[in-house]
Amino acid sequence: MLSRVNTCGLMGIDGYLVSVETYISNGIPAFEIVGLGDAAVKEAKERVRAAIKNSGFEFPSRRITINLAPADLKKEGTSYDLPMAAGILAAMGIVPGGVLSDSVLLGELSLDGTIRPVYGVLPKALTAKEKGFKTVYAPSENAREASVVKGINVIPVRNLYELVMHLRGEIVLKAADSTCNVFSFDDGENQPDFADVKGQEHVKRALEVAAAGGHNLIMIGSPGSGKTMLARRMPSILPDLTFEEALEITKIYSVAGLLPSDSSLVTRRPFRAPHHTISPVSLVGGGRVPRPGEVSLAHLGVLFLDELPEFGKNALEVLRQPLEDGFVHISRINASITYPCRTTLIAAANPCRCGFYLDETRECTCTPQEVRTYLGKLSGPLLDRIDIQVDVPTVRYSDLERETVSESSADIRKRVNVARNTQRKRFARTGIYCNAQMTSPMVRKYCRLGKAESELLREAFTSIGLTARSHDKILKVARTIADLEGSENISTVHISEAIQYRVLDRNLYR
Amino acid sequence: MNPELKEWIWFANLKGIAARKKAELLRIFDSPSEIYKADAVELARTGLLSRENINAILSAEFRKAVDRTIEEIDRNHIEVIPLNSSDYPEILKNIHDPPICLYVKGKLYADEPAVAVVGSRRASGYGISQAKRISAELAGYGICIISGMARGIDTAAHIGALSANGRTVAIMGCGLDIVYPPENRKLMEQIIETGAVVSEYPPGTEPAPHHFPVRNRIVSGMAVGVLVVEAGEKSGSLITAQLALEQGRDVYALPGNVVNVNSRGTNRLIQDGAKLVTSAEDILDELCWFNTKNISYPDKYRSGKTAGFELGSEEKDVLELLHYESLNIDEIKSRLSIGLPILHSILLSLEMKGLIKREPGGRYRIAD
Numbered sequence: 001m002l003s004r005v006n007t008c009g010l011m012g013i014d015g016y017l018v019s020v021e022t023y024i025s026n027g028i029p030a031f032e033i034v035g036l037g038d039a040a041v042k043e044a045k046e047r048v049r050a051a052i053k054n055s056g057f058e059f060p061s062r063r064i065t066i067n068l069a070p071a072d073l074k075k076e077g078t079s080y081d082l083p084m085a086a087g088i089l090a091a092m093g094i095v096p097g098g099v100l101s102d103s104v105l106l107g108e109l110s111l112d113g114t115i116r117p118v119y120g121v122l123p124k125a126l127t128a129k130e131k132g133f134k135t136v137y138a139p140s141e142n143a144r145e146a147s148v149v150k151g152i153n154v155i156p157v158r159n160l161y162e163l164v165m166h167l168r169g170e171i172v173l174k175a176a177d178s179t180c181n182v183f184s185f186d187d188g189e190n191q192p193d194f195a196d197v198k199g200q201e202h203v204k205r206a207l208e209v210a211a212a213g214g215h216n217l218i219m220i221g222s223p224g225s226g227k228t229m230l231a232r233r234m235p236s237i238l239p240d241l242t243f244e245e246a247l248e249i250t251k252i253y254s255v256a257g258l259l260p261s262d263s264s265l266v267t268r269r270p271f272r273a274p275h276h277t278i279s280p281v282s283l284v285g286g287g288r289v290p291r292p293g294e295v296s297l298a299h300l301g302v303l304f305l306d307e308l309p310e311f312g313k314n315a316l317e318v319l320r321q322p323l324e325d326g327f328v329h330i331s332r333i334n335a336s337i338t339y340p341c342r343t344t345l346i347a348a349a350n351p352c353r354c355g356f357y358l359d360e361t362r363e364c365t366c367t368p369q370e371v372r373t374y375l376g377k378l379s380g381p382l383l384d385r386i387d388i389q390v391d392v393p394t395v396r397y398s399d400l401e402r403e404t405v406s407e408s409s410a411d412i413r414k415r416v417n418v419a420r421n422t423q424r425k426r427f428a429r430t431g432i433y434c435n436a437q438m439t440s441p442m443v444r445k446y447c448r449l450g451k452a453e454s455e456l457l458r459e460a461f462t463s464i465g466l467t468a469r470s471h472d473k474i475l476k477v478a479r480t481i482a483d484l485e486g487s488e489n490i491s492t493v494h495i496s497e498a499i500q501y502r503v504l505d506r507n508l509y510r
Numbered sequence: 511m512n513p514e515l516k517e518w519i520w521f522a523n524l525k526g527i528a529a530r531k532k533a534e535l536l537r538i539f540d541s542p543s544e545i546y547k548a549d550a551v552e553l554a555r556t557g558l559l560s561r562e563n564i565n566a567i568l569s570a571e572f573r574k575a576v577d578r579t580i581e582e583i584d585r586n587h588i589e590v591i592p593l594n595s596s597d598y599p600e601i602l603k604n605i606h607d608p609p610i611c612l613y614v615k616g617k618l619y620a621d622e623p624a625v626a627v628v629g630s631r632r633a634s635g636y637g638i639s640q641a642k643r644i645s646a647e648l649a650g651y652g653i654c655i656i657s658g659m660a661r662g663i664d665t666a667a668h669i670g671a672l673s674a675n676g677r678t679v680a681i682m683g684c685g686l687d688i689v690y691p692p693e694n695r696k697l698m699e700q701i702i703e704t705g706a707v708v709s710e711y712p713p714g715t716e717p718a719p720h721h722f723p724v725r726n727r728i729v730s731g732m733a734v735g736v737l738v739v740e741a742g743e744k745s746g747s748l749i750t751a752q753l754a755l756e757q758g759r760d761v762y763a764l765p766g767n768v769v770n771v772n773s774r775g776t777n778r779l780i781q782d783g784a785k786l787v788t789s790a791e792d793i794l795d796e797l798c799w800f801n802t803k804n805i806s807y808p809d810k811y812r813s814g815k816t817a818g819f820e821l822g823s824e825e826k827d828v829l830e831l832l833h834y835e836s837l838n839i840d841e842i843k844s845r846l847s848i849g850l851p852i853l854h855s856i857l858l859s860l861e862m863k864g865l866i867k868r869e870p871g872g873r874y875r876i877a878d
């Protein structure tokens with residue numbers, strides 16, 4: 001009267017194998033679930049009982065003990081419902097023993113026996129495949145997501161009765177088509193495109209440089225100058241998404257429960273724009289039941305922080321380490337979890353609280369003190385992670401009317417792809433993949449300057465008042481500009497442009 | 511301190527009596543010491559004073575308080591110039607409500623040609639650079655620049671005059687022991703060195719909002735003309751211009767961009783008949799000092815200021831374009847059809863040579 005069914009739990013964005021052991025013994029009727037389940041797991045009792053009865057099977061009025069092994073890891077969520085029900089039916093002999101030994105079951109039960117979708121199916125299916133299982137039984141809404149995994153059979157199931165009949169060999173459920181071969185990067189017919197933005201050519205150029213080198217960027221300008229519009233188009237010029245990257249993004253979204261049902265891979269780079277009232281935890285992830293935060297949801301895409309000075313001090317503070325490391329580490333007493341977050345940060349800020357400081361047509365209502373302190377809030381460590389700082393001037397109406405054709409995102413992306421390839425070759429076997437990630441020794445190695453270039457940089461520091469912390473950033477950005485041009489050496493033109501991207505350093509706003 | 515000066519200070523600080531009434535009292539009684547000695551009947555006979563006024567004049571408490579004020583004056587090394595002093599600016603005596611006493615740090619001359627330069631506290635880069643330029647030009651001709659040391663244009667005017675090694679006088683709206691606005695502490699020290707800071711308020715007086723319009727009458731009163739560099743529609747500078755007209759002073763205004771809020775007040779002044787001024791000479795023409803004082807034109811303001819630098823043809827194009835108006839990089843790009851990367855380096859190079867200046871918001875203009 002003992003059975004064993006396999007399923008998976010989640011740790012960060014990776015799955016781990018959980019074995020659901022069911023023992024039915026004589027004794028006073030009872031139903032116990034052990035193995036550190038949370039409230040959702042405890043409540044599964046009622047769902048499992050009702051689902052089994054309503055699917056036309058008998059629920060044993062005996063002592064039922066279910067153990068979720070390994071029993072010392074916390075189990076969360078409702079995806080244990082289906083394996084537990086299957087385990088009871090197997091222990092009773094309704095489902096033949098042995099047929100489940102090479103399968104993994106995932107799914108939430110509804111009281112009438114219908115199987116409902118769960119989150120985290122993709123990482124769990126990946127784990128199942130790694131551990132050598134042959135079949136995954138998944139809720140039909142999650143089947144396309146699971147079928148991304150190559151080399152494992154994904155069988156969508158709609159209800160408990162259907163599953164039992166299939167396992168007994170009375171009907172045959174069809175496996176889902178594998179979707180891993182049909183992946184294609186969504187180049188975004190309906191995505192916002194840079195061709196829609198008139199004017200602001202130099203900001204577009206700065207965004208192109210940011211995309212090409214993986215640099216973080218901040219835009220400073222009055223409300224209505226188009227900062228948000230420009231930022232929204234940033235994902236469209238980031239390099240083409242590879243299958244591995246898409247898989248990684250999909251895993252995060254799957255774990256966060258944000259994957260639309262019946263979808264397979266995420267094929268676009270994410271764009272996340274949290275409001276400035278966001279809490280530190282929802283920004284970087286965590287919580288009692290750890291969930292990826294906005295910075296992880298923007299993994300391999302763009303995290304857009306509009307009105308950066310309005311964000312809570314703590315929220316900005318916790319962002320520093322993840323931006324630097326490319327992952328978020330959440331420690332709990334019994335486990336620690338890592339979420340990746342290699343994201344491009346695009347920030348926007350008004351020049352003052354009301355936004356109209358130095359605007360030509362509208363009056364600023366801030367006091368000089370307020371103007372001085374507003375951007376001053378951004379000083380220090382967070383700005384240290386932002387390589388490019390640009391002004392976004394107000395667009396004049398005449399510019400909007402002018403019939404100029406702006407470059408499309410696809411054209412810009414072509415150049416970005418080329419520059420990224422150059423960088424990938426340069427940094428092969430160094431553990432990094434773009435210019436923004438260079439450490440100081442790497443900057444010295446890869447950003448060598450000629451005599452004229454060093455001279456220019458030295459002069460710029462003294463004559464226009466740059467701060468020392470901008471030195472490496474100028475070199476990194478200059479390296480990217482040279483890469484965009486396909487140039488081996490960094491020239492004075494590249495250095496000059498990079499220097500122009502350091503507006504905040506120059507105290508123009510104070 | 512001589513007793514007479516003490517009585518002047520006492521009289522100047524009497525509360526509740528308007529400056530205009532005090533001036534009339536002085537005409538009746540000749541000097542504050544006469545008022546000090548006068549009894550209630552004599553005071554009442556003037557027909558100028560209310561019961562409260564008379565009580566204030568006779569108050570023993572008030573007379574004692576003067577000693578404390580004098581201590582403060584001595585401690586802060588402040589000079590007191592009463593209305594009858596030979597150091598009191600002649601031109602200021604002619605307004606109908608001259609300050610009874612001036613508290614001064616620095617040196618004040620009785621007859622010095624002076625022009626007031628005033629404007630918005632929230633000035634644009636254009637306003638600040640023009641205020642500096644014209645103040646420096648005027649100072650170069652030996653004209654003293656009067657202003658209020660407020661933020662924005664006032665500060666720029668003082669800095670401009672100091673940069674040309676000229677004289678400048680700041681009129682404060684608070685006691686001279688207080689620096690307001692606080693960020694101008696250093697500027698105040700520099701002004702005291704070569705010019706003067708002046709106030710009609712005794713030390714210890716906080717900068718209250720109602721002091722500033724009152725202070726403005728001294729700004730215009732000490733000058734032969736008032737130049738308004740930038741003013742919004744409801745700017746305090748327009749009050750100064752109004753006071754200047756009442757005092758019979760000339761009003762000049764610097765024209766600005768018609769859509770710019772900071773120039774609406776000055777453009778309106780021009781419409782109302784103020785003289786449009788683009789350089790110091792425009793003011794000198796009006797004052798007819800041009801031929802009497804032949805001080806050489808400062809070198810720095812010569813138009814051929816690219817001298818000493820080898821400029822490329824594109825650099826020259828950009829410089830020429832910026833001579834007409836300040837532009838952002840996209841505007842320069844669309845007019846000259848230079849690619850952004852090259853344009854970035856041209857602008858940086860011009861900026862490093864000190865020929866142009868980058869303003870917050872990404873605008874470039876010709877450097878002052």
